[in-house]
Amino acid sequence: MTLPHIRPVLLPAVIACSIIALAITACSQSIAPATTHSTPSSAPPAGAAAIASVPPTSTAPATVPSSPTPPAQPTPTATATPRPTAAPAPTPIPTATPIPTPTPSPLATVLGKFSGAARATVEGATLIITSSGIPDHSSPYFPRTDSRYTPYAGPNTAYRQNPNTVQTQTLVFRLPLVPQPAAALSATPLGPIGVCINGIPFYNQYAGPSQPLTNEINSFDQYNGHPQMSGQYHYHVEPLSVTAMHGRGALLGFLLDGYPVYGPQENGRILTSADLDQFHGHTHTTSEYPQGTYHYHFTADAPYLNGAGFYGVPGSFSPR
Numbered sequence: 001m002t003l004p005h006i007r008p009v010l011l012p013a014v015i016a017c018s019i020i021a022l023a024i025t026a027c028s029q030s031i032a033p034a035t036t037h038s039t040p041s042s043a044p045p046a047g048a049a050a051i052a053s054v055p056p057t058s059t060a061p062a063t064v065p066s067s068p069t070p071p072a073q074p075t076p077t078a079t080a081t082p083r084p085t086a087a088p089a090p091t092p093i094p095t096a097t098p099i100p101t102p103t104p105s106p107l108a109t110v111l112g113k114f115s116g117a118a119r120a121t122v123e124g125a126t127l128i129i130t131s132s133g134i135p136d137h138s139s140p141y142f143p144r145t146d147s148r149y150t151p152y153a154g155p156n157t158a159y160r161q162n163p164n165t166v167q168t169q170t171l172v173f174r175l176p177l178v179p180q181p182a183a184a185l186s187a188t189p190l191g192p193i194g195v196c197i198n199g200i201p202f203y204n205q206y207a208g209p210s211q212p213l214t215n216e217i218n219s220f221d222q223y224n225g226h227p228q229m230s231g232q233y234h235y236h237v238e239p240l241s242v243t244a245m246h247g248r249g250a251l252l253g254f255l256l257d258g259y260p261v262y263g264p265q266e267n268g269r270i271l272t273s274a275d276l277d278q279f280h281g282h283t284h285t286t287s288e289y290p291q292g293t294y295h296y297h298f299t300a301d302a303p304y305l306n307g308a309g310f311y312g313v314p315g316s317f318s319p320r
């Protein structure tokens with residue numbers, strides 16, 4: 001996977017070296033660091049290293065065109081015959097400078113999505129997302145003395161604020177980097193079942209064991225979130241501040257099985273649960289996954305985010 005990044009960097013360097021015979025040893029030294037940078041196991045560092053190594057190699061071709069010009073000057077007879085010996089090959093070289101055609105990997109795209117309280121890293125085959133659990137938007141669930149406090153301003157006339165306030169958390173989500181469909185069904189747990197791109201946990205369609213969200217919905221703030229007893233703010237339904245910012249069809253996060261979660265809109269249409277399978281998802285290409293992937297969608301109707309359980313083999317969540 002790292003090879004396509006390296007090849008365009010090395011090739012022009014090799015060509016440049018073959019032109020300047022004396023410079024072969026110098027060039028071979030400059031190549032060596034590039035190959036050692038490419039060895040780290042995770043893709044994004046390798047890509048970054050490949051891009052970072054472009055400037056050193058591009059200095060080699062820059063010296064080539066400057067040398068042929070002095071010998072052409074002393075012959076004023078304008079017959080143009082002396083030229084061929086001096087200048088044939090160097091001219092095409094600059095066009096070969098590997099100004100990257102960086103096709104960002106889905107992983108790099110995905111890592112770039114996280115913001116706010118969330119930090120995403122890769123460890124082996126695991127995508128690790130850590131979060132303080134503090135929403136990147138205001139809420140009536142911040143203490144009234146907090147600058148991020150705002151009164152309820154949603155449309156729900158039955159709004160009834162719960163007695164909890166947002167508390168800083170230490171949340172760690174471990175997701176498979178390459179999600180795999182599960183052979184056996186596993187139900188989603190109470191508590192976090194996934195994570196939003198702003199670091200706020202996703203919860204499932206239950207308020208408690210076999211207890212529907214019916215009453216709890218009335219305590220969702222104007223961004224569709226609320227904190228539970230330990231102050232862990234979370235979304236059971238569409239995170240309205242995130243879809244307002246990124247669009248209702250945007251990638252909004254991931255469930256613990258590593259499959260992405262999208263908003264309710266697709267191809268200009270608002271989906272309902274009837275458009276989705278028993279896990280509340282389906283498979284097709286998306287802008288982040290041009291090869292296609294299974295993914296979940298939020299819908300306004302129950303079960304909102306997840307139906308019968310995880311489609312894939314879930315990773316893990318741990319508060320610390």
Ligand SMILES: [Zn+2]
Pocket residue numbers: 203207216226228234236
């Ligand atoms: Zn809840």
Ligand SMILES: [Zn+2]
Pocket residue numbers: 262266282284295297
């Ligand atoms: Zn879809």
